[in-house]
Amino acid sequence: MLSLRSLRSLRTRWPSFLGCFGAVALGVAVMTAMGLGLAAARTAVAVRSQAPPRRTPVPAAPEGRAC
Numbered sequence: 001m002l003s004l005r006s007l008r009s010l011r012t013r014w015p016s017f018l019g020c021f022g023a024v025a026l027g028v029a030v031m032t033a034m035g036l037g038l039a040a041a042r043t044a045v046a047v048r049s050q051a052p053p054r055r056t057p058v059p060a061a062p063e064g065r066a067c
Contacts, residue, residue, distance in 0.1 A: 010017070
């Protein structure tokens with residue numbers, strides 16, 4: 001059980017405890033958003049960096065004719 005001294009300390013310093021928990025929650029939210037953004041960017045870069053599909057070559061001019 002909490003001692004009387006610790007209860008007095010908690011009653012006196014509750015704004016700082018609340019501020020610390022708020023700062024930790026905000027930090028977790030920022031890190032989560034950054035992680036999601038990095039994951040989305042990595043997927044987009046991987047898709048863009050793939051080579052386009054190859055097509056069969058088409059001759060520039062019909063056979064037997066010179067350009």
